Amino acid sequence: MITETPQYLGRQGADWWRGAVIYQIYPRSFQDANGDGIGDLQGVIDRLDYIASLNVDAIWLSPFFTSPMKDFGYDVSDYRGVDPMFGTLEDFDRLVEAAHARGLKVTIDQVLSHTSDQHAWFQVSRQSRDNPKADWYVWADPKPDGAPPTNWQAIFGGSAWQWDTRRCQYYLHNFLIEQPDLNFRNPEVVEAILGEVRFWLERGVDGFRLDAINFCTHGELKDNPPRDDVAEGFIGVRPDNPYGYQRHLYDKTQPENLAFLERLRALLDEYPGTTSVGEVGDDDSLGVMAAYTQGGNRLHMAYSFDLLGERHDPTFLHDMLTAMEARIGDGWPCWALGNHDVTRLATRWGVEGNAAALRLYMAFLLTQRGSVCLYQGEELGLTEAELTFDQLVDPAGITFWPAYKGRDGCRTPLPWQANALNGDFSPATPWLPVPDEHLDLAVDRQDSDPQSLLNAIRDLLAFRRDQPALVKGEIRYHPVRDEVLRLERSYRDQRLLVALNFADTPRELPAPRAARTLANAPALVNGRWQAGTLELPAYGIAIARCTIDSEEASWDD
Structure with a gap:
């Protein structure tokens, strides 16, 4: 049950992350404290006792940085700023202090492979071919016929190259047009990015979730070959998305990325007790997880989309996990059954309203070797929200509708009270609606029910932290x-x-x-x-x- 005095004081030590359970918070949808319909940092502070009551070790905050919000914060225009919709740097500092007082570590999202096109770096870079930041992003000349330099596709649809009339060149964007890719082959870029990471280390964060970390470096400007089948598993990568039609040999997961990860790890090692978890999306994601975490000089841990798809039969899980164990060596995996990019677990695995199955899946997740990310609302058994086209805000959903409905359905606000306006998320109209069916699963209703999924997961997490074999x-x-x-x-x-x-x-x-x-x-x-x-x-x-x-x-x- 939720108490004013947190039950869990956390695990200490430099290797606290090994076997840790990290609770992912999507701030826009967690708690609105200022009444504008959008969650904020103060809202997170107000609900820290609830998070501590879950018996987790840390929180992961999805992006709250200054951003034009084309991709809801994953398009950063100022790495060191808090977007006003979420609060201020002082609010963030208070959040870190309050979390630490409850034994909770704080990890934050870092989007290093690309910025917003509104970032000051890109605004300078696009002005000419000879300015001080001209080579800070990936620019290339057109083919003789004016076509893009390669056939690379963007995850959100269309060519990964965008023409810019100022330089009469194309720039690379693996995601939205408004998210140009940084050039990690330029040593100045690497130093600048490490400086942005150091800024948050100095403010007391305990670690970083690194978004699409295998996208930081690109390879030769050659066309990707076609695939024999259409790949699925990453954001919007489905038969309706041309991205899945290629074997991505040159546009991501390049060997040069390992050198950057070693530089990043060396920086983190200057701050004992900090950690990193990388998100990787690749045809051979298990191999990338292994390569990125082995040797003790790259990432601390990594996770992929192998458990975030629709397949969940025990034979598939057994084969995937044994393959992982055979390859990872001294590396360390991180596992998740849901996040802000994929359909809610209860819907994706076809067990809506089936508390017994959801308990089983959580037990499966929490008994594997590795650390764990638990996405807000999974402890409640939230289902995927069914939204109409006019309710969508996710650019991927809008682009690929109706074959792919995007990520809004897993990002709707957390329901706190069943009988309160908007589930007590906000007194104003929320940025995404609170589904009526989620109100029956609200925190207050489950908190008072000893047999609820919420309390079952609390009990399992409390049990797990006392079992060294399950943790490490x-x-x-x-x-x-x-x-x-x-x-x-x-x-x-x-x-x-x-x-x-x-x-x-x-x-x-x-x-x-x-x-x-x-x-x-x-x-x-x-x-x-x-x-x-x-x-x-x-x-x-x-x-x-x-x-x-x-x-x-x-x-x-």
Whole structure:
């Protein structure tokens, strides 16, 4: 339950991030404190006790920087400014202080690969071919027939090149036209970007979520070859989007990016206890996650879109995760089942209103090796909001409607009180509507219900933080059996067995005789271990302890 005195004081130490649970806040939709219909930093401060009550380790703030908001903050015009709609730098400083007082680390989004076209750097760069910042962005001459330099496609539709009449050249934009790509081959750009990161380190942030971090460097200006099939999985990358028709060999994920990540890590190492988590979207995202986190001199952790698609059968999950473990070595993954870019979990995986299945999916997420990002509203089981075309504000949804409805449906305001205007998000008309069906899932309604999904997740998070094997331990997967995903987690002298039933009917299977029920396990851990048998209800969850050296401690594969 929410209390005035936070229950969780957090984990300390330089490696707090290893196995941490990071709660993602989309500020526009979290809490409006000044009554303009848009969430703000003061609203986050006002709800920090709620976040602390979840038993998470940190928060991740989606962009709040100065921006023309063409892509809702992912088009930054001033890396060091807070956009007035969210508050001031002083508000941010108070937020950091208040979060730290509750044992919560603060990580912030950093969009390093590109800026807004309104950024002062780009305004200078586009003026001529010989000004001091002429080479700060990716400029290229047209082909002899006037066509763009390459066939590269932008994620939000159309060519990734935009003609500029001032320079009579094209500039690269992997996202919107208003988001020109910085030229990381220019040492001055790298130094400037590291300076922007240092600014926030000096203000006391504990880490950074790095948006589209594999887009920072481009390769040779050659055409990407076509794909044999259409790729899906990144923002708007679907059969209706030409971006998915190419193999992206030259426009992203270049080897030179590793050198930049090493520079970035060296900067973070000057501030002990800070961390980084990179977002990567690539055909071989698991390989990129491994390369970007191995060796201890690049990113601390990375996550991809492999768990953010529609496939979620246990065989797929088993195969993907075992492939990851086989490649990552000493690297460290970060996993998420939802975020501000993808359809809400309950809708995407077809379990709207199915609390048992949602408990299972959260248990799956929280028992994997790695850190975890939990998107606001997942603890409530929020569904994807159904919006009409005239309600959309996301440029991707507007461009690709109706085949792709964009990201607005997962960004609607968080419902705090079932019977309050706009769910107590704001007294004014919100920037996106609060769906009526979300009011039944409001925080106040679930907070007072001991059987709610919200309280189940709180209990699971509290349990997890006290299990070293689940936080930092090694992992071993066993073959999927009767739709049950089976794994082991071990750390020093603790060994845990985990079984997750993805079926909507009960399962019974052989189990190690040495398995012992955990006395402190939360109620959602409902599997029964007895006499070498495990009984799992539909969507059942089982966690048991087992001695490391027991002869009867192995799964029957």
